[in-house]
Ligand SMILES: Nc1ncnc2c1ncn2[C@@H]1O[C@H](COP(=O)(O)OP(=O)(O)OP(=O)(O)O)[C@@H](O)[C@H]1O
């Protein structure tokens with residue numbers, strides 16, 4: 001079998017280490033996400049979903065345990081190496097879209113590639129336009145995020161997450177702020193990209209309806225994997 | 229679309245987004261640089277003016293025989309003129325073998341012109357009137373290269389032959405003479421001769437105008453009983469403020485006593501130095517204020533943009549990349565502000581050049597665009613911008629992307 005895009009081995013995370021208020025929020029998580037898999041991450045509020053996603057996204061380091069991204073041990077890399085690996089292999093869709101307000105929709109979608117290659121290139125604009133067209137935002141390329149609706153913003157964020165053709169997209173409640181119609185659209189879009197480009201998705205959601213439409217569900221309870 | 233590198237693209241966009249902050253801090257930098265440019269031009273102009281006036285009738289370096297130093301006839305210590313009349317009849321000392329000394333001085337690095345002079349006290353007599361004067365026996369051609377007497381001539385030319393004399397306008401008035409009139413010159417060596425006035429000068433200094441009488445070298449040598457000798461040799465140097473070191477070199481070369489204008493005018497020079505120091509201090513404070521301004525604006529900007537920084541980091545931007553974004557903003561503030569400030573400062577200089585004038589109506593300082601100063605101002609401002617941005621940029625680079633992103 002091919003190397004999974006993500007493999008976690010005994011990942012723990014503690015906050016305020018060495019202080020009286022030290023708290024362990026993840027207690028030894030082991031899990032895998034295979035290439036092209038579409039996985040839901042569910043669990044009650046405070047169970048550690050966002051924390052786990054940040055660790056997988058290499059935004060935070062685990063207190064112990066190992067994170068393998070496409071077979072590479074990310075825990076062993078230095079800061080610059082982690083940043084490079086993140087830029088190349090991981091795309092993010094956040095709950096609050098987190099678009100850059102100073103840049104247009106098109107520029108937002110181009111940004112991961114601009115960062116990767118150092119400066120904008122003509123082919124990036126073409127790719128970004130294409131992606132915006134696929135999320136149904138033709139004609140909105142030059143709009144600033146504030147000039148878009150919540151659903152439109154989240155679709156730009158999805159286009160952006162996919163622009164650098166990552167192997168794994170991490171989405172933290174991408175539909176949490178949307179009405180059910182928009183949420184369905186956004187979900188369908190991610191499913192479509194997952195199928196067409198064989199991009200793996202790890203999707204945090206509170207919506208059991210959406211979770212049921214994923215390939216697999218990992219359930220987190222109080223910092224432990226309850227079922228997967 | 230212009231294909232700027234990532235850091236430039238983000239830095240410029242951040243500047244454009246924070247329009248009000250950008251305008252305010254740019255105005256601050258502009259004002260600071262303008263003040264520096266204006267103040268420097270003003271003080272440079274003032275000092276150049278004072279020095280030009282002081283050196284109007286003084287040689288840069290005066291070479292004299294060693295033993296004579298203590299009782300020089302033309303005492304240059306008390307300002308530009310002051311010929312001291314020595315009461316005792318006393319033989320003036322000549323520079324030994326001065327014809328051989330002149331080429332030595334001329335060959336000294338930094339010297340551009342040399343002029344021998346015989347000087348000593350005498351009386352100018354006309355009828356019953358008698359005035360004590362200082363005789364200056366010169367070779368006019370050579371002397372003009374040392375002191376710009378040509379600029380001061382009111383009547384006639386600065387030219388001398390035979391028994392011709394050039395006197396100051398005040399002496400002419402005191403004695404009631406003018407060009408074409410004759411005058412008897414009597415020295416303390418009880419020699420005398422009749423001279424013809426061929427020109428009047430006005431150096432803008434009453435002492436000089438009352439006392440100085442220019443004659444030919446030979447006539448003065450005869451009158452002062454110093455046939456074939458000279459009492460001092462004047463030299464002009466290439467760079468004004470190297471006069472002192474040139475004087476030391478001449479001493480080493482000739483074994484004579486060489487005194488620079490900087491020694492003679494030590495008090496004035498120290499006043500000018502203090503002025504320069506004050507200017508530097510003001511400049512230092514302005515630079516500090518500008519740097520603090522830039523730094524504080526950027527510190528605020530880092531806080532405001534922490535979410536964007538987190539997003540950029542999540543998308544793969546390195547710490548260096550984020551650092552570059554903020555360093556660039558500082559550099560742009562500094563550089564753009566200094567360009568505007570130089571323009572504004574030069575405008576001020578031009579505007580005030582018409583207002584500040586010398587008593588004689590000539591302009592006090594020229595609105596000159598000194599390319600070197602402008603370049604150094606811009607580079608300094610650029611550097612200050614970078615230094616001021618260093619701390620905010622480090623903070624931005626170290627920002628935890630998770631904190632920024634979590635607090636949606
Ligand atoms: N920086 C921190 N310092 C201390 N505790 C933290 C920190 N960040 C998160 N936690 C704690 O870790 C636990 C897990 O938080 P996390 O945000 O991962 O939960 P979640 O499953 O995403 O919840 P939600 O569904 O509400 O988003 C919580 O108890 C939270 O208080």
Ligand SMILES: [Mg+2]
Pocket residue numbers: 049050051172
């Ligand atoms: Mg969460």
